[in-house]
Amino acid sequence: MKNPIPRAxxxxxxxxxxxxxxxxxxxxxxxxxxxxxxxxxxxxxxxSSDVPLPNGQTDQGAEGMRFMGYQxxxxxxxxxxxxxxxxxxxxxxxxxxxxxxxxxxxxxxxxLREGVTFHxxxxxxxxxxxxxxxxxxxxxxxxxxxxxxxxGRGRIPTVASYRAVDDMxxxxxxxxxxxxxxxxxxxxxxxxxxxxxAAGSWxxxxxxxxxxxxxxxxxxxxxxxxxxxxxxxxxxxDRKSDLDELVLMPVPDPSARVAALRSxxxxxxxxxxxxxxxSLKAAGFxxxxxxxxxxxxxxxxxLDGSPWADERIRKAANLAIDREGMKVLLxxxxxxxxxxxxxxxxWFGTPEFExxxxxxxxxxxxxxxxxxxxxxxKVKAIISPAGSGQMQPMLMNELIQQNLAAIGIDxxxxxxxxxxxxxxxxxxxxxxxxDGTQSTNSSYxxxxxxxxxxxxxxSRLVAPKGTNWGYYSNPEADALIDQIRTTFDPxxxxxxxxxxxxxxxxxxxxxxxxxxxxxxxxxxEVQGFVQAQNWFQDLTPVTIVE
Numbered sequence: 001m002k003n004p005i006p007r008a009x010x011x012x013x014x015x016x017x018x019x020x021x022x023x024x025x026x027x028x029x030x031x032x033x034x035x036x037x038x039x040x041x042x043x044x045x046x047x048s049s050d051v052p053l054p055n056g057q058t059d060q061g062a063e064g065m066r067f068m069g070y071q072x073x074x075x076x077x078x079x080x081x082x083x084x085x086x087x088x089x090x091x092x093x094x095x096x097x098x099x100x101x102x103x104x105x106x107x108x109x110x111x112l113r114e115g116v117t118f119h120x121x122x123x124x125x126x127x128x129x130x131x132x133x134x135x136x137x138x139x140x141x142x143x144x145x146x147x148x149x150x151x152g153r154g155r156i157p158t159v160a161s162y163r164a165v166d167d168m169x170x171x172x173x174x175x176x177x178x179x180x181x182x183x184x185x186x187x188x189x190x191x192x193x194x195x196x197x198a199a200g201s202w203x204x205x206x207x208x209x210x211x212x213x214x215x216x217x218x219x220x221x222x223x224x225x226x227x228x229x230x231x232x233x234x235x236x237x238d239r240k241s242d243l244d245e246l247v248l249m250p251v252p253d254p255s256a257r258v259a260a261l262r263s264x265x266x267x268x269x270x271x272x273x274x275x276x277x278x279s280l281k282a283a284g285f286x287x288x289x290x291x292x293x294x295x296x297x298x299x300x301x302x303l304d305g306s307p308w309a310d311e312r313i314r315k316a317a318n319l320a321i322d323r324e325g326m327k328v329l330l331x332x333x334x335x336x337x338x339x340x341x342x343x344x345x346x347w348f349g350t351p352e353f354e355x356x357x358x359x360x361x362x363x364x365x366x367x368x369x370x371x372x373x374x375x376x377x378k379v380k381a382i383i384s385p386a387g388s389g390q391m392q393p394m395l396m397n398e399l400i401q402q403n404l405a406a407i408g409i410d411x412x413x414x415x416x417x418x419x420x421x422x423x424x425x426x427x428x429x430x431x432x433x434x435d436g437t438q439s440t441n442s443s444y445x446x447x448x449x450x451x452x453x454x455x456x457x458x459s460r461l462v463a464p465k466g467t468n469w470g471y472y473s474n475p476e477a478d479a480l481i482d483q484i485r486t487t488f489d490p491x492x493x494x495x496x497x498x499x500x501x502x503x504x505x506x507x508x509x510x511x512x513x514x515x516x517x518x519x520x521x522x523x524x525e526v527q528g529f530v531q532a533q534n535w536f537q538d539l540t541p542v543t544i545v546e
Contacts (some may be wrong), residue, residue: 026130026292040244040544043528045251047386049418051226052094052219052248054209055202056191057136057148060250061422062445063270063534065534067248070117071228072119073189073211076110076129077182081532084290088447088534090182094124094190094212095170098182098408105488110170110185115234119209119216122194125163131193133162143193145202154455154466155187158485172358177486179493187501188216214239214540225249231292233470239540246539252386252418261285261521267544272521273392274331280521289333289517290531293447296391297338297392298381298400298439298511301429302472306438308376313409314508316365321513326399330392333519337512339505340444340452347449349498355512371408379404380412382440384421391516397441397489400513402403428463429470440469443516445535453500454481457509477503 030374044067052064056073070078078093094113101107116124134141136152137159158174158181165171174181195210195381196202212235215228230241249266251257257269258276262283272280272287274494281287298317300308307313323336336356341347371377383397401411414437416424424433425440446452455466458481459473480500485491504510522529528541 081538118192294516319362335515
């Protein structure tokens with residue numbers, strides 16, 4: 001397999017070298033993909049540093065799921081991405097329906113959709129679903145894949161067992177009643193067992209990937225590109241694409257993405273930098289954006305010795321950030337965060353602590369915690385220069401660094417490649433790779449209660465069981481999480497979700513910074529895109545009009 005820029009290993013590169021690598025990779029990928037341009041080709045420059053793995057439960061964060069996971073592979077439960085003006089809801093995917101047993105709320109039954117085939121022509125059935133759950137949950141299975149397990153296992157923490165009832169019926173048993181199972185199952189996508197058996201390994205599977213999605217992989221070159229083409233045998237006639245091909249390219253440097261769009265080397269770029277928005281509009285490019293559940297915070301370590309274990313310091317930091325000033329820097333492309341979800345969300349509740357810009361109150365809290373001009377607090381933060389829709393992390397973190405310095409907190413950055421940051425995030429703050437840092441900065445997908453609120457602070461989901469990176473532990477939070485999970489009445493469940501979010505804000509558990517609005521810039525020839533209020537998007541309606 002061609003791999004001109006090997007995956008990082010060993011010691012971490014400097015920021016300057018990472019940017020040089022990003023620009024080199026961008027130039028290489030753009031040049032090579034442009035050479036074989038089809039007439040109806042949609043070329044997308046992603047923010048990721050590598051092409052998402054076409055193995056099924058892909059890497060590169062939720063951006064990998066957006067562009068590879070859900071385009072090539074699908075889940076039993078899907079999202080309705082057909083509208084710009086309504087919150088996204090769950091809809092049937094590879095399962096036509098599902099239900100919980102009213103007599104035993106630990107049992108869920110999924111009726112599978114008839115007539116679905118994988119790209120290699122093999123049939124999709126309940127035995128294939130069991131095989132795919134085994135690939136991430138059963139270390140004794142021949143197809144078990146540590147990479148895919150790392151991506152999927154934490155999404156379904158309450159799944160205790162699963163089985164094929166018959167060819168078209170799949171059953172899950174949970175460790176306890178879990179009303180959020182449909183949201184969780186939407187993360188678990190299906191790879192073809194037959195294609196894996198023919199390949200003999202997951203590495204070989206990457207040469208001939210096979211899922212059930214509207215696009216199939218025709219070419220995969222790490223660090224350069226993936227070329228997807230419409231799947232003629234796709235089960236949903238309403239979602240068959242008219243594109244000739246969809247080309248995905250990793251271009252982590254925002255300036256390189258803009259240059260590629262202006263020169264006609266790509267048709268669509270993710271996260272254009274704010275200083276380019278006006279000139280792109282003036283040049284005839286379309287800027288698309290929409291509010292959606294995606295928050296950009298700092299995730300604090302709560303371990304002994306971490307300054308963030310002190311609630312006064314956490315609140316001081318939250319009061320020190322000039323979010324409106326940051327919004328100006330981002331060309332208006334953000335919503336100031338006052339919690340993990342926007343104030344417009346039903347989940348926001350009525351917290352007592354108000355997240356706002358009040359540096360005087362922040363300084364007073366720092367003084368109360370024992371810090372001042374002669375005793376400044378020094379902290380170290382893990383950040384990345386790009387990746388998975390990270391907005392503009394360097395620009396944003398530089399402003400945070402200045403704001404925190406003004407109240408007596410001096411920040412040192414540990415800049416890492418996006419996948420290296422994710423690896424540490426999953427390993428947890430106690431892991432040696434944390435290397436003396438006390439926070440990590442990532443963009444968090446937040447469209448369901450588990451991914452938005454529960455997984456980050458459940459004391460039972462510290463590494464390696466989940467993504468409670470900071471080792472936060474609070475019996476009150478755990479009780480609310482259990483209440484959400486076991487409450488099947490929507491109104492009662494909403495009250496518990498609001499109470500959990502109020503706890504987040506009142507205790508300032510994170511540094512709440514921004515909610516993304518997902519700006520993307522497109523050539524005028526790109527038509528038909530409907531930007532849903534969601535991290536994930538449907539690319540099948542998109543066409544290229546010459």
